[in-house]
Amino acid sequence: MIARLGWRSGRMMWPATLLLSQCIVGVLHAQSAPGYTRNDYGEVGLMQTPTARMADEGELAFTASRTYPYTDYNLSLQPLPWIEGTFRYSSVSNRLYGPTGLSGHQSYKDKSIDLKLRLWDETRWRPAVAVGGRDIGGTGLFGSEYVVASKRFGPVDVTAGLAWGNMGSRGDIKSPLGWAWSGFDNRAGNTNQQGGEFNTLRYFRGPAAFIGGIEYQTPLDKLRIKVELDGNNYKHEGLGNVFRQRSPINVAALYRFNDNVDFSLGYERGDKIMATLTLHTNLARHAEPRKTDDPPPEPVRGLAATPDPPQGAAALPRKAPDQVDWDELSKALGANAGIDVSSIGRRGSELVVHGEPRAYFYPSRALGRASRILDNRVDQSIDWFTVAEENYGLPLDEQSIHRPRFIDALDHRIDMQELRRSAEQNAPGQQEEQTLYTKPPKRFDGGVSLGYQQSLGGPNAFVLYQFSLNGAATYRFNRNLWWDGVVSVNLLNNYDKFTYTAPSLLPRVRTDIRQYLTTSDVTMPNFQLTGTKVLAPDVFGMAYGGMLESMYAGVGGEVLYRPYGERWAFGVDMNWVRQRGFRQDFALRGYKTVTGNATLYYKTGFHDVTIAASVGRYLAKDYGVTLDISREFDNGVRMGAYATITNKSGTQTGEGSFDKGVYFSIPFDLLLPHSSRARANFMWEPLLRDGGARLYRRYTLYDMTSDRDSELFEKNLEKALD
Template sequence: MPALLRRRCICLLPLAGGLLTCAVHGQNAPTQGDFGGGGLWQTPTARMADEGEVAFTASHVSPYTRYDFTLQPLPWLEGGFRYTSIGNHPYGPTALSGHQSYKDKSIDLKLQAWRESRWLPAVAVGIRDMGGTGLFSSEYVVASKRFGPVDASLGLAWGYMGSRGDISNPFDILSDRFRTRPTDTPGSTGEFSTYRYFRGPAALFGGFSYQTPWQPLVLKLEYEGNDYKHEPFNDNQPQRTPINVGAVYRLNQHVDLSVALERGRVGMLGFTLHTNLARSEGPPKLLDPPPPPRQSAPASQPLAQVDWAKVGRELHDNAGLRVSKVAQRGRELVVTGEQTRYFYDAQGIGRAARVLDNHLGTDIDWYTVESTVEGLPVVDTSIHRQRFDALVNHDLDLDAFRRSVEQDTPLPQPEQVLYQAAPKRLDQNLSLGYTQSLGGPNAFILYQLYANYDVDFHFTPNLWWSGDLDANLLNNYSRFTYDAPSNLPRVRTYVREYLTSSRLTMPVFQLTATQRLGPDLYGMVYGGMLESMFGGAGGEVLYRPMGERWAVGADANWVKQRGFDQDFAFRSYHVGTGHITGYFDLGPPHVLLQLSYGRYLAGDWGTTIDVSRVFRNGVRMGAYATFTNVSAKQFGEGSFDKGIYISIPFDLILPGSHRNSANLLWQPLLRDGGARLNRRYTLYDLTGERDTGAFQDNLQMITN
């Protein structure tokens, strides 16, 4: 079964263009090796990119073509995944794969043990091809030290990079088992090959990179520890010399071109696209309305005489706030509503304050915005009117203003209601969607471009119906003929049938109700067609105390498998599924750990561990792994469910503000074990504005 790399977005071109137009300093990123990640050619260095850096590298050195995607979520952590095409080895029988070459999937990890100082080098420890087939598995320790324009590295490698094996394993002193590296492979690909880590003979590697006086040009020379006598599928390669030499030309801040001579006989060509997502501030918001002009408000005007319907329209059109109620509490004005436009909550609150300033007299000192999401009161944010005016007029700095901002749990208080808006019933959106499958036996890339019509109809603020209608526009999934073997109920491996049975599908047809059960307790129930493969009913509760870095929730669902046409038909399989989940913010830096335990769609029980880094601009980089009571043999190829993902706010891509994000998920293999229900709404996401840290990180947006 192919890996799925899925992305749903308003438009594909702004996403691709946005990654290359971020305002960053790409030239500070280390050059990438043939295997991706900071390195020379075939070997890594101890260098790390700045946190938030992402890079895509493609390189070809016969018979291998490699496609690498590298992430730098933390200053000391580099991770990535890779596809290696072995050009002289077929994927499988011609009837299944045609003339497609074999594709090997790999996951890499590199940790920096300590940073370079005046006297000591930077040191890193890493593992290549952590699981799977292990065709290119290798472990290493490497040190790097800079001497002016020269950056020198020296390391020790085991496995593929150290296959010359001319140095005894230094770990022999710990145990005799380190002397020999097992050559067998796990019973099922996808397992972490821990039984081979740092085993067997080792080899030295190292080299130099030289930053020439001409800034775009970097020269690199490398000595590698691979003698190419132990290549995958016994396809050993002649090597005239272990020294590789070449150059990198940095075309601009985001594009590197590479050329090298490797093994003393084979040319290498490569290129790298890279950018720093954490530093991106997005393009100018040319499609946003300008902030409201400052007007002279009447010195004193009874609030009952204010045209609140007009104010509500201005709050929606300029501040993105869909107002449901306006009330007065003494010298405090409280506006209750849902933010619909601005990704950064502070920006919407600042716009709202400017609108209110132009309509209210001096008898109001505080503005409070009570943020709601799908009828749920989430957070009260209060700003002092005079201090905000001083901030806008540059008479008060941001840190001084920050101390006057309050965020609290919404609680019932005595108030005078000034305005109650008629609820908006209908929300609808037409967009393009894109689904892509990588690395399968039928073809390396299978894709689908479709039109999506998304509609929500609210009966009350807390009760609404959601529907999705997808129309296929362009795809090559007709080539998708592979039925993966499965020893479990087929809860996900019928993906081919769901993608190819109908050109018009209805992924979602769902009724949802929410309720606040206490000051920090939320509840939700839902029923209908909950996702493309399952329909049914369920509920969720979430306890998320205000101002805390943790939350805990639970969901329970009874679902039945849908028909392949994704209409109102069902198949016979049904299951009860649900999880208890703990959310823990480990920051700073803002690292979110999610631990879930429960029953999955195939009836298996287990735990999902999800760790992600969230940057202040909303970019998220993360990875997850699911371990259940299903054995690796029963799970099938892949051994357990795992994936790497990245989420990029559309606000960093488009010329207009937007609340949603483009989400990219890479799963090495899609199997039936560890599969969770893809619910459209989760209470943790709906209550995201309770993340007061994110609000404070972006408080500077309040004047935009």
């Protein structure tokens, strides 16, 4: 039973750990302290009790708490102002995970997912009200539902509500919903041994208990006091635990060290000490650090803001387009604007640079730097500069700026509002163009990096880890056809403890993961040939073949229709694959199948939420649907969750019942002192099972064309002046 944190298809997720460590030192930039604090379970709340409060949207928090015999590790996300999600590993220290021959003396581990929805916010006369569930999709060991209301009176925040299940096991009253339907009077069993299913037969059923409390902001800004009425009497805990509760009143003091670190110490059950540490940051408000490692933009001649004599290219005379040293200009664009130029063309008085942005996350920043470089070299016959963005040989869009107005903005003669009227974003290839310069692609590229991967929550050990040295190489035949591969060498791991292979009634398409991780110290996760092509206006195609991922080799293709300027796209992929040998070399095993999906992508326009719905055939020859919902903030941070349900029953799939996971993705640009277009990705999958398993494709057309309808340009146009 393996839960995976931070590893998928060879992508290393150590930056998530980097991000949390930055919380301790203030996360690069000071931020306003969140108004509300977290409870033992990582929810915004008191100690055992949630409140109706929500963190600011974009909040990410890691909470570790200890109250005998429970130690909880919680990751909480706030993707929308009224939705809070929490994902947890709980350790029950007085119970063993399993037989000592399998798990040694490891304590029992439980995984759970919580969800809280705010029904309405607080007004002058009305309290905030929220409804939620704890452990809604796991074994139900801590399964609870609740309705709470919170109202602030000066420094005191008061919460009151009702709880069912574990949180309300004191059972003060009969089911308050029994009048509507007698089925609410009784609650099904406390736990679900299968695990992973939504336990709807228990939601809001059975007796309920009153819960609530107060949180007091003391005159000391960093100190808060919490007092609560615990609805759990601890006589009906899972795993046969029964605890004495000397008092249902819990108390705690919370100290806020800085805007990103909270520590709580308290007393629960009348005789148990509680301690909680929370690291939190707001990803949506997270600003990029100063780019001290970036080269300065080229100075532009004649600006009042830069009175020093121009140097280098800025000091040379501007030339007509047919006299420009395009090779030198192309190198300058690569070094200073981060654009890998493929060609340069002219459309009347417009100069167009075609190429792939490699350095700058914000398109406007690349355009601004490129415009400085072009202005220093090209005469006044050109009055528009355009960067035609490409990716893997696919034209995506064009960002243009009016040269005179851009220079006026640099010299502070016009404001941003006027500059916005002189900048455009358009579909590619709208006009006839004279080619002035063509640059062949860089044939070979490669590098070496350190990698880290880990699995959490398995029976052999809570943390299984590996450090590796990874070598990657790419050879480009042309801009639309390339080969790439990865070789990974094990440096350090504890996989000698990894002896458990999960049971399965389906073809073992993923549950053989142990053999793939432990058979060889030198592996080749990827070795493939890939080609792309524009098939028609707004229609993109891709074909690939080779060792597609660590477990599968084969051939496949994808077609994507993504009309420019529209919120939707539709794609189809189809793949014939065969299982690879455990050593991850060129050997193949006997299992083979055809897998593929038809996917509809839709940007709702509601809080930048995107929905991707897929229908298709999965690796275990099962058929089903995958729903992925994500939110992307203005700074590029993305939060999301997915679930896959197929025609195979939960009994056939095994523990976990169906494939599901949560993720967030953070641009490196928000973490590093130099610009980057790469991302730090975090993926949490409670269990790795065979049902609903998808091929981990190295490339997807939707990701390749992600900048096609990007709003980053318009929303961040001011970065062109950086």
